[in-house]
Amino acid sequence: MRRFLLAASVAISALALASCRTAPVKADRDAPLPPVDPTALDRSTSPCEDFYQFACGGWSVRARIPPDRASWSRGFAELSERNARQLRRILDAAAGGKGGGKGTGKGGGQERFAKKVGDYWASCMDEASVEARGLADLQGEWARIDAIQDRSVLADEVARLEAAGLDVPLNLGAGQDARDATKVILLVYQGGLTLPDRDYYLADDARNVEIRQRYAEHLRKMFALAGLPSADVEANANAVAQVERALAETHWTRTEMREPARLYNRVDRAGLARLAPAFPWARLFDGLGRADLDAVSVSTPRFVEKVGAMFESTPLESWKAYLRWRLLITMARERALPRAFVEENFRFQSASFTGAKALRPRWKLCVDATDRAIGFALGELYVQRHFGPDGKQRTTRLVTEIERAMEADLGGVPWMDAETRARALEKLAKVANKIGYPDRERDYSSMTVKRESYFRNVLSAGRFETTRQLSKVGKPLDRTEWLMSPPTVNAYYDPSMNEMAFPAGILQPPFFNKAAPEAVNYGAIGMVVGHELTHGFDDEGRQYDGDGNLKEWWTPPVAKAFDERAQCVVEQFSAYEALPGLHLDGKLTLGENIADLGGLKLAYAAMEAARRGAPAPAEVEGFTPAQQFFVGYAQSWCAKFRDEDVRLRVVTDPHSPPRFRVNGPLSNLPEFAAAFSCKEGSPMVRPPATRCAVW
Secondary structure, three states: OOOEEOOOOOOOHHHOOEOOOOOOOOOOOOOOOOOOOHHHOOOOOOOOOOHHHHHHHHHHHHOOOOOOOOEEEOOHHHHHHHHHHHHHHHHHHHHOOOOOOOOOOOOOOHHHHHHHHHHHHHHHHOHHHHHHHOOHHHHHHHHHHHOOOOHHHHHHHHHHHHHOOOOOOOEEEEEEEOOEEEEEEEEEEOOOOOOOOOHHHHOOOHHHHHHHHHHHHHHHHHHHHOOOOHHHHHHHHHHHHHHHHHHHOOOOOOOHHHOHHHHOOEOHHHHHHHHOOOOOHHHHHHHOOOOOOOOEEEOOHHHHHHHHHHHHHOOHHHHHHHHHHHHHHHHHHOOOOOHHHHHHHHHHHHHHHHOOOOOEOHHHHHHHHHHHHHHHHHHHHHHHHHOOHHHHHHHHHHHHHHHHHHHHHHHHOOOOOHHHHHHHHHHHHOOEEEEEOOOOOOOOOOOOOOOOOHHHHHHHHHHHHHHHHHHHOOOEOOOOOOOOOOOOOOOEEEOOOOEEEEEHHHOOOOOOOOOOOHHHHHHHHHHHHHHHHHHOOOOOHHHEOOOOOEOOOOOHHHHHHHHHHHHHHHHHHHOOEEEOOEEOOOOOOHHHHHHHHHHHHHHHHHHHHHHOOOOOOOOEOOEOHHHHHHHHHHHOOOEEEOHHHHHHHHHHOOOOOHHHHHHHHHOOOHHHHHHOOOOOOOOOOOOHHHOOOOO
16 A cells, blocks of 8 residues: 655664663653744754754754664654653553543543553563563464475465464555555565665675675574574575575665556456466465455566475475574564563664664564554543543644645646646545544454463454455445554555545644744644645656546646655755765655655745734744744754664665755745745756756
8 A cells, every 4th residue: 555654764663673671751841832932943053054053953962862762853753762651651541441542532431442542551561471472472373384394385374374464475455446546455465585675685785785684694593592403593594695695686775666557467366377377375365364365466476476486396394494594583573472582672773773872672673563463542541541532623724824825836837738637626625634633443352462472462453454354346446444543653644545644643833833933833733735746746646636536637748847856855865975976866756855845845935825814923043934834844853863874864764864855845935935035056056957846
């Protein structure tokens, strides 16, 4: 399922695993964030020279990346920390049998699942039990793998692990048919890798060679910790490396995966059989509990072909080693194995990808784990306590204002013809908005949660979600479903649904600050809204019509004009260096860069429209309202990164680093130059000939 996020945590929270001891959570005593933070500013830097440094330089001097983190930010990280503390108190209460509440009145109240929320949390937090159980749960699962004697039993075990949510190696999910968005079908994505991207297996530069050597050592250490004899350790490690490299060779690059038409390959069951005739599809679907399922699309046909060929040709012992590993690494990342596994996984990830200096406190990762497993029940409890109606009402009004700004923008775009403009306006009118929390609860009745084994709860949560996904195939599309739980500090646009969602988690300072002047909120949460709306008209989103169908609705001359403008953005961001010699991938980040640029323009236009005829607002910290808008935007993106994390993000993240998310779009905006009286030739003012403008 394709969706466009405001931000991505490509440091992968599962990589920085838990610490052994936890301390009681501190009470919330966070001072209210100032509307414009004067201590975050670097007034020694001209805003026309480097606006990110001007807005964030003071914060950068003071801020320290916590030892357990790969990065830190004034917006997402600090807000997520505050949310985590709030969620921990809810989880502790639920674990103690005090999880009930009044509910939101929207779906009966998910307090009926509070016990499951509390039990899942308690099992994750009970590290003593994880240590005491040792390898018992893992060995029980491995015994089934060890007993595989032929390909038919291998197929059954693959199906069982796929049903528990492990991509071994298929990545399965339900989603809309891209050519008929009213229908839900099975989507089969490329998957099966442990390292974050195919290039880590295939690229031959010195850094990637070193990471592969480190990974080989990591495989051996993990298998040895799991009790395999030394000869078997080497054989299993080599087999996993070979299987994963073979799979990586068939993966499309992340840039290629940004082409919606490439990803749509409706093959159905008959087509799967033609792509991979040696793979026992009937046994897989029977094991998944959907023997009748027929509607299927695959993202990467050559990947499915390779899986089928490997199922027949790869030695059975290699497949068994691969299944052992996928289960082992999943449970190590979920903190469901003893501390030795956690520490070894942390050692590898820190050295290769994150640069973190210490394990993350277990309670924070258990908050994340519980949210992933049963997040909509937890989210209901969160909304009861921490999300008031003012946030939802203000965001709803802001969304309407920004949609009007987009309507005005579409009406005046000079490179659009009348036919394409009419269809664009039709799509805009059909955008659905989800704000705060779902109106319908998610039913967790069939999910089994018991306190005695966190390992078993992880598998149970995986089975619940796989069953839930597969049960949607062939049924009417549920347009009320959310893809993020309410506490999530993020937002998204889904092109197949033609909808935007803004969870309650992000509708807090610094993105939405009730104490801030309106100009600051337009720059912060307003830009978020505009960003997501622009995704409907970026290089990928524009390929979907107003009903969510992948359909060409642009006339050829207008499509050509769009591509020329998008290429300007590609070239601008490809010139930026995240580290010396490490350039951004302008094609990988194109959609997010277009959304940032469009989001700022729309939010600013909405602010200007709202101010017409109103008394002039007061200055704040010496800033005019227009300047407040841009400072509010920039200060919500202040961030610091370890070098290892920067390198990972450049390879895997479709978002540009925050410095370039601020300076890049703003240098194209005449409104910014006017607000700070920046002259032509200033670093923050791109020459007219190279200035990028899409929307």
